[in-house]
Amino acid sequence: MKSLSHYLRIWLASAKYSLVRATMFRGDLFIWATVELFWISVNVIMVLVIYSHTQTVAGWSKYEMLLLVGTSMLIQRFLMGFFWSGIFEMGRNVRSGLFDFVLAQPGDPLFMASTRKLELDGLLNSVVAAGLVVYSAVKLGVHPGIAGVALYACMIACGVVIHYSALVMAMSLAFWITSSQGVEGSYFTLMEFSRLPREAFKGVASIIFVWVLPVVVVSNGPARELLHGFQPSWALGLCAATAAWFALSVTVFRSGLKRYTSASS
Amino acid sequence: MRKYAQSFVVGLQSNLVYRWNFAVRSVFWFFHLVVVFILWGAAFAGKDSIGGYSFKQTLTYFVVIFVMQFFVGAFNEDYQISEDIRNGLINQFLLKPINYFSYRLSVFAAARVVSGAFGILALLIALPFFRDKLDLPHEGWRIALGIPALALTAIIQFSIAYCFGLLAFWFLEIQGFVILSMAIETLLGGQIVPLDLLPPAVFNAIRYLPFFYQAYFPGAILTGRQGYDFAVQGLAIQAIWAFILVCLAEAVWLRGLRHHTAAGG
Numbered sequence: 001m002k003s004l005s006h007y008l009r010i011w012l013a014s015a016k017y018s019l020v021r022a023t024m025f026r027g028d029l030f031i032w033a034t035v036e037l038f039w040i041s042v043n044v045i046m047v048l049v050i051y052s053h054t055q056t057v058a059g060w061s062k063y064e065m066l067l068l069v070g071t072s073m074l075i076q077r078f079l080m081g082f083f084w085s086g087i088f089e090m091g092r093n094v095r096s097g098l099f100d101f102v103l104a105q106p107g108d109p110l111f112m113a114s115t116r117k118l119e120l121d122g123l124l125n126s127v128v129a130a131g132l133v134v135y136s137a138v139k140l141g142v143h144p145g146i147a148g149v150a151l152y153a154c155m156i157a158c159g160v161v162i163h164y165s166a167l168v169m170a171m172s173l174a175f176w177i178t179s180s181q182g183v184e185g186s187y188f189t190l191m192e193f194s195r196l197p198r199e200a201f202k203g204v205a206s207i208i209f210v211w212v213l214p215v216v217v218v219s220n221g222p223a224r225e226l227l228h229g230f231q232p233s234w235a236l237g238l239c240a241a242t243a244a245w246f247a248l249s250v251t252v253f254r255s256g257l258k259r260y261t262s263a264s265s
Numbered sequence: 266m267r268k269y270a271q272s273f274v275v276g277l278q279s280n281l282v283y284r285w286n287f288a289v290r291s292v293f294w295f296f297h298l299v300v301v302f303i304l305w306g307a308a309f310a311g312k313d314s315i316g317g318y319s320f321k322q323t324l325t326y327f328v329v330i331f332v333m334q335f336f337v338g339a340f341n342e343d344y345q346i347s348e349d350i351r352n353g354l355i356n357q358f359l360l361k362p363i364n365y366f367s368y369r370l371s372v373f374a375a376a377r378v379v380s381g382a383f384g385i386l387a388l389l390i391a392l393p394f395f396r397d398k399l400d401l402p403h404e405g406w407r408i409a410l411g412i413p414a415l416a417l418t419a420i421i422q423f424s425i426a427y428c429f430g431l432l433a434f435w436f437l438e439i440q441g442f443v444i445l446s447m448a449i450e451t452l453l454g455g456q457i458v459p460l461d462l463l464p465p466a467v468f469n470a471i472r473y474l475p476f477f478y479q480a481y482f483p484g485a486i487l488t489g490r491q492g493y494d495f496a497v498q499g500l501a502i503q504a505i506w507a508f509i510l511v512c513l514a515e516a517v518w519l520r521g522l523r524h525h526t527a528a529g530g
Binding site for chain 1: 286296304306312444
């Protein structure tokens with residue numbers, strides 16, 4: 001078992017490399033930052049159009065909904081910034097055999113595969129998403145204390161881990177199917193649920209998307225914490241879901257890894 | 266013509282290799298439909314109509330758009346074309362009596378036949394859950410105008426993807442451009458919200474952009490959101506855009522070839 005400091009050193013080296021690379025390809029950074037900004041805008045416009053025809057959706061006002069969307073986007077931007085590139089490339093590398101390169105590195109394959117690259121554009125846009133949360137909170141007259149903000153941040157971190165786990169599981173399909181090309185889209189589809197209020201889910205949808213899959217809890221937990229203060233059931237539910245999903249993703253990844261036959265002869 | 270028929274057959278075979286990818290994508294697109302159902306179901310709660318349309322009409326619009334994309338959507342063509350250029354595979358087309366646009370169009374058609382089959386399959390599975398929530402108009406002219414509109418939509422989608430793929434002649438990495446364009450197309454194409462819910466001035470401006478004809482226009486004809494006169498006028502504008510984009514694709518191709526260097530023996 002490698003020590004935590006060993007992994008921290010590897011991560012810092014990868015982060016440094018990623019930052020140098022980002023500053024070398026400034027045009028690329030600009031394009032991707034614009035892409036992320038556009039997707040945030042698309043979601044905001046969707047909310048604005050719907051609320052131009054109605055006052056509430058599942059009991060949530062326009063700014064409450066924007067706060068929820070901002071929270072969801074914040075989690076997703078952190079995922080994009082810290083893990084997306086590595087996990088996305090994992091699917092292609094498994095197919096091409098380039099995954100050998102990851103296996104030859106001095107650390108856990110999942111860690112090495114998923115933390116290789118830091119994407120500055122995702123991290124830059126997390127500021128935009130955070131801005132949307134702050135703007136909505138101000139419009140709603142919500143003023144959380146330091147403890148409230150800290151708890152919100154912890155819940156966001158839990159959300160990032162759950163998103164990470166879901167993405168790892170989706171991309172691990174590459175070990176079983178010919179190509180994982182397009183499978184990453186499945187992650188984005190599933191995460192669309194995280195932009196919906198809990199109250200909108202009824203019947204079977206509630207069981208699947210609130211209780212079985214953690215996609216709703218991920219964003220609704222932190223958003224509710226900001227709107228209504230500390231709610232133990234949401235906080236504990238989110239922690240339990242985080243632990244369970246991370247364990248499941250590691251298990252799926254390791255099962256897939258056993259099937260990996262490499263590209264070499 | 267025979268060589269393109271052969272490309273179509275080869276395209277069918279190679280796309281069938283990726284049948285599991287299409288199957289997974291179909292399942293997750295079904296989830297996308299569930300998101301639409303939950304979100305708009307909550308927005309319609311206690312309301313008979315939004316923007317003059319009932320919940321059934323709105324859901325029908327999204328279902329039609331969803332199925333339509335399997336038949337006419339250019340999901341991956343830009344990436345494939347850029348890979349051809351980057352890997353030098355494009356060189357073989359320069360030495361043979363084959364038109365690259367027509368070759369790619371025949372492969373695109375084959376891919377859409379395969380993905381269309383999966384789209385229909387997904388629809389048949391989903392239909393028992395949605396059947397009583399759908400409200401399709403029965404006027405014959407909608408089918409008569411909807412089919413050519415769909416064909417033109419396919420040409421527009423393919424031509425845009427083709428142009429973006431050809432950007433690989435100038436740029437090493439084009440995915441940023443592709444996803445940026447996807448964000449714009451998704452919003453202005455009416456895949457996020459029906460475009461007729463936008464303010465009239467915005468709607469009238471978007472009408473003259475090609476994105477309008479990528480999804481919303483055929484969807485609006487088939488689902489009764491627009492009348493006969495609008496459909497006929499729109500079809501003319503759509504045909505003009507299809508012509509412009511095919512010409513643009515040829516121009517970009519010729520321009521790109523000037524930049525291209527075919528290396529190797």
